[in-house]
Amino acid sequence: MIQIKKIIFREIHLPLKEPFVISSGVQDLRRIIVVELEDVDGAIGWSECVADELPNYMPETTDIAWLTLHEWMAPAILSQAFDGPEAVYPFLQKDIRGHFMAKAAVEMGMWELDARKQGISLSKRLGGTRTEIATGISIGIQENPQRLAAKAGQYLAQGYRKIKLKIKPGADVEYVAAVREALGPDAPLMVDANNAYTLDDLDVLMQLDQFNLVMMEQPLAWDDYVQHAELQRRLKTPVCLDESITGIERTHDMLTLKSGRIVNIKPGRVGGFSSSLAIHDLCMKNDIPVWCGGMLEGGIGRAHNVALASLPNFTLPGDVSPSDRYWAQDIVTPEWTMNSQGMVTVPLDQPGMGVEPDLDRIEDLTVKRDTFKL
Ligand code: OSB
Numbered sequence: 001m002i003q004i005k006k007i008i009f010r011e012i013h014l015p016l017k018e019p020f021v022i023s024s025g026v027q028d029l030r031r032i033i034v035v036e037l038e039d040v041d042g043a044i045g046w047s048e049c050v051a052d053e054l055p056n057y058m059p060e061t062t063d064i065a066w067l068t069l070h071e072w073m074a075p076a077i078l079s080q081a082f083d084g085p086e087a088v089y090p091f092l093q094k095d096i097r098g099h100f101m102a103k104a105a106v107e108m109g110m111w112e113l114d115a116r117k118q119g120i121s122l123s124k125r126l127g128g129t130r131t132e133i134a135t136g137i138s139i140g141i142q143e144n145p146q147r148l149a150a151k152a153g154q155y156l157a158q159g160y161r162k163i164k165l166k167i168k169p170g171a172d173v174e175y176v177a178a179v180r181e182a183l184g185p186d187a188p189l190m191v192d193a194n195n196a197y198t199l200d201d202l203d204v205l206m207q208l209d210q211f212n213l214v215m216m217e218q219p220l221a222w223d224d225y226v227q228h229a230e231l232q233r234r235l236k237t238p239v240c241l242d243e244s245i246t247g248i249e250r251t252h253d254m255l256t257l258k259s260g261r262i263v264n265i266k267p268g269r270v271g272g273f274s275s276s277l278a279i280h281d282l283c284m285k286n287d288i289p290v291w292c293g294g295m296l297e298g299g300i301g302r303a304h305n306v307a308l309a310s311l312p313n314f315t316l317p318g319d320v321s322p323s324d325r326y327w328a329q330d331i332v333t334p335e336w337t338m339n340s341q342g343m344v345t346v347p348l349d350q351p352g353m354g355v356e357p358d359l360d361r362i363e364d365l366t367v368k369r370d371t372f373k374l
């Protein structure tokens with residue numbers, strides 16, 4: 001039984017080492033809402049909200065998430081005792097439509113708290129089976145193809161197991177060609193367009209189909225299934241859905257319509273871990289591989305992603321890069337590292353997410369705070 005007695009939301013401003021450019025915008029600072037939960041027995045749980053400043057990935061933003069956490073999620077969580085973290089998402093879904101990032105933030109904190117309370121790792125609590133997870137890297141759009149190829153080569157040499165190139169019209173075929181040429185025919189390359197194309201761009205997408213890519217992520221509209229299905233019929237490259245998958249129902253839609261052959265699960269986008277586990281299981285039953293995407297999380301959100309990626313059907317490398325790929329200093333100790341084989345160790349030897357929030361660092365970065373008590 002979990003009865004939460006206190007919730008603290010802190011908005012932190014965490015500067016990226018270098019700007020991250022995708023087809024829909026640039027980020028140089030993450031405005032992350034950090035969630036701290038405490039239950040009546042004194043157990044603590046931590047999580048992050050993945051929403052960011054602008055609505056150019058999904059409709060939710062940091063400010064909208066702050067409002068919904070304040071108005072609805074916190075009062076809902078404090079309103080009753082839950083049998084376990086599994087009960088949280090159905091409860092939040094009942095009378096609150098959408099707002100999956102805000103829901104995920106509190107829901108994942110409940111799982112983390114429960115794992116700590118049971119004295120087991122978050123990975124084990126979720127049903128994880130891996131002791132280490134394979135890691136890829138997502139490279140933002142660069143000034144020119146040569147620069148992108150040079151960066152991709154460095155990352156491959158560092159051990160990353162999948163190289164994801166962000167693309168947009170005008171920075172696509174030539175860029176991917178340069179990387180394929182530099183890295184060789186077998187390097188594990190993929191592209192992510194963040195909705196920058198339509199079916200009118202079929203000629204470009206057909207050219208990209210010639211590069212032996214591991215997948216093409218969300219090339220078409222952010223909430224589409226039908227046109228992705230049309231595209232998938234034409235491509236040999238598997239289409240992977242990211243933005244379109246906001247929960248189990250949308251995964252059923254994808255399977256029914258054959259909108260893609262791979263799913264990117266970001267727990268922070270789909271409403272949390274219950275939803276992620278349901279999508280994972282459904283995909284596994286249907287021979288659809290999944291992988292864990294990223295939202296430039298700080299070390300707490302990263303811990304949640306690592307735990308999820310330890311489940312059996314996460315058979316493709318995730319966008320779960322080590323702390324120093326993003327930050328001069330992370331918000332957890334120890335920071336996340338990757339070995340030279342591109343593997344991140346799943347922390348299994350301590351209760352919960354396996355890293356501790358660096359409270360001094362978090363306080364230093366905090367710009368606003370909201371506290372709720374039973
Ligand atoms: O589309 O996967 C995406 C970052 C922010 C918003 C959307 C996306 C991304 C990434 C970064 O690709 C992945 C990471 O966290 O390293």
Ligand code: MG
Nearest residue numbers: 192217218242
């Ligand atoms: Mg994506």
